[in-house]
Amino acid sequence: MTAAKMRAMTGLPIIPEKTFSWEAPANLPESFDIRERYPEAAVPVRHQQHCGSCWAFATTTAASIRLNIKGHNYGVLSPQDLVSCDKYDAACRGGGFYTPHAHMLETGATTEECMSYKSFAGRVPTCPSKCDNGSEIIRHKYKSIAQYTVDNVMEGLMNDGPMFFAFTVYEDFGFYRSGIYKHKYGKAEDGHAVTLIGWGEENGEKYWLLQNSWGPEWGENGFFRMRRGTNECGCESYGFISGLVE
Numbered sequence: 001m002t003a004a005k006m007r008a009m010t011g012l013p014i015i016p017e018k019t020f021s022w023e024a025p026a027n028l029p030e031s032f033d034i035r036e037r038y039p040e041a042a043v044p045v046r047h048q049q050h051c052g053s054c055w056a057f058a059t060t061t062a063a064s065i066r067l068n069i070k071g072h073n074y075g076v077l078s079p080q081d082l083v084s085c086d087k088y089d090a091a092c093r094g095g096g097f098y099t100p101h102a103h104m105l106e107t108g109a110t111t112e113e114c115m116s117y118k119s120f121a122g123r124v125p126t127c128p129s130k131c132d133n134g135s136e137i138i139r140h141k142y143k144s145i146a147q148y149t150v151d152n153v154m155e156g157l158m159n160d161g162p163m164f165f166a167f168t169v170y171e172d173f174g175f176y177r178s179g180i181y182k183h184k185y186g187k188a189e190d191g192h193a194v195t196l197i198g199w200g201e202e203n204g205e206k207y208w209l210l211q212n213s214w215g216p217e218w219g220e221n222g223f224f225r226m227r228r229g230t231n232e233c234g235c236e237s238y239g240f241i242s243g244l245v246e
Contacts, residue, residue, distance in 0.1 A: 011052030011094030012191030045222030055095030142243025
């Protein structure tokens with residue numbers, strides 16, 4: 001993947017990094033995967049294509065799974081609703097870390113059945129007043145916003161569900177195919193948002209398990225792993241965020 005193509009599919013500010021290391025609490029399992037704990041709550045890997053809407057996909061994927069875990073049958077929440085209707089963020093030109101969640105708290109998001117994704121080529125339709133089929137738009141909100149740190153992120157993932165995960169994308173990330181990613185070369189290209197769904201360890205190396213929005217053909221069937229415990233690409237110093245749902 002070229003750097004230009006990769007930048008077209010990111011959309012967060014580059015994250016200020018600091019080097020540190022930390023250890024997960026000893027009472028937690030060695031591995032955890034939300035897909036195994038709640039298989040019925042999983043959301044398919046989607047593709048944002050030529051639009052810097054990673055922030056909208058990461059937010060709606062986490063929120064959809066959290067709602068499914070609670071037993072709601074709303075369907076998958078629509079990233080297009082955020083791209084077209086979230087006034088805090090900049091649609092295909094990118095978004096923020098906190099702002100999509102503020103929108104979810106105040107306004108919420110409808111489902112993909114109501115509002116399908118249309119910004120594949122970077123075009124941003126105006127915020128509609130009706131669903132694609134002409135029916136009324138019903139949106140689902142957060143009850144509150146939950147921000148986690150490395151000290152409680154793993155417990156939060158187990159107890160509450162997936163969350164928004166941000167990191168700096170370097171040139172070598174465009175060559176990722178499989179395995180545990182760790183930055184080795186290249187300059188910082190942009191910031192990127194994905195969905196944190198678990199963690200694990202392979203051959204003594206600890207990792208985060210993440211769901212991307214670059215289609216199921218990318219990486220490990222649309223997922224990837226990133227080194228955990230060393231603040232890889234700034235992912236652990238910036239915090240983790242999602243919303244609590246009823």
